[in-house]
Amino acid sequence: MTSGSQSLINADLPAYTVRVSDRAKSVRLSLSVEAGLEVVIPVDYDHHKVPELVQKKRDWILRNQLKLDQREAFLQAQAPHELPDSIKLRSLNEEWQIEYRQSPTKLRTININEKEAELRLILTGNIADIVACKFFLKQWLIQKAEKDLCRWLHKVSDRAKLPYRTTAVRSQKTLWGSCSGNRNISLNYKLLFLEANVVEYVLLHELCHTVHMNHSDKFWKLVSKFESNYLILDKSLNQAWKIIPAWLDF
Numbered sequence: 001m002t003s004g005s006q007s008l009i010n011a012d013l014p015a016y017t018v019r020v021s022d023r024a025k026s027v028r029l030s031l032s033v034e035a036g037l038e039v040v041i042p043v044d045y046d047h048h049k050v051p052e053l054v055q056k057k058r059d060w061i062l063r064n065q066l067k068l069d070q071r072e073a074f075l076q077a078q079a080p081h082e083l084p085d086s087i088k089l090r091s092l093n094e095e096w097q098i099e100y101r102q103s104p105t106k107l108r109t110i111n112i113n114e115k116e117a118e119l120r121l122i123l124t125g126n127i128a129d130i131v132a133c134k135f136f137l138k139q140w141l142i143q144k145a146e147k148d149l150c151r152w153l154h155k156v157s158d159r160a161k162l163p164y165r166t167t168a169v170r171s172q173k174t175l176w177g178s179c180s181g182n183r184n185i186s187l188n189y190k191l192l193f194l195e196a197n198v199v200e201y202v203l204l205h206e207l208c209h210t211v212h213m214n215h216s217d218k219f220w221k222l223v224s225k226f227e228s229n230y231l232i233l234d235k236s237l238n239q240a241w242k243i244i245p246a247w248l249d250f
């Protein structure tokens with residue numbers, strides 16, 4: 001039951017809903033962004049007393065409403081600093097601009113609309129929910145890696161005549177890629193942020209592991225057959241973590 005008439009009389013008090021609870025032993029007020037002001041009453045409580053009760057709790061309601069509003073405003077103000085305005089994918093030579101659009105929702109799902117021709121991502125939902133925004137941006141990156149990195153690996157494999165079995169995209173903290181004894185290759189989606197020649201080297205490196213499952217002289221000899229600059233490229237990977245955007249690590 002929503003008490004519309006009450007909120008007209010008490011213009012400064014938020015509209016409230018009344019919920020009858022089997023478990024409630026006494027009247028309880030709760031205030032949240034999701035549910036607004038809620039009056040929870042026991043089954044045997046007289047409904048007609050609710051407006052008076054809300055009036056009596058007026059100070060508590062206003063004080064807590066202010067706190068909630070301030071917290072919301074704070075979160076809104078943080079959003080531009082915490083979330084990226086753009087995503088630079090050096091490997092693909094793409095820089096995606098990101099637009100955030102607040103829409104009224106109680107869900108934690110953020111919709112990502114990809115405008116490929118303009119390299120623009122439009123995020124819609126409760127964009128004050130920074131954790132959710134980051135989560136869905138990361139999902140977008142993983143999907144992009146699944147499409148673009150896997151296609152790339154396929155090409156390098158064909159060219160080098162080094163076949164593999166399957167490929168999977170992972171989110172790893174310290175590994176750019178790996179190759180199992182069964183010739184299954186894993187790639188870190190964060191490779192998308194690196195320069196193309198570095199990514200190409202990582203793909204080749206993992207493909208060479210399908211022949212030599214170690215870093216023996218034979219392995220490096222095979223790598224050098226395809227990439228003479230492998231020493232410098234391999235060393236650059238130790239520093240490459242620095243250009244991975246900080247917002248991804250939450």
Ligand SMILES: [Zn+2]
Binds near residue numbers: 209214215
């Ligand atoms: Zn290796």
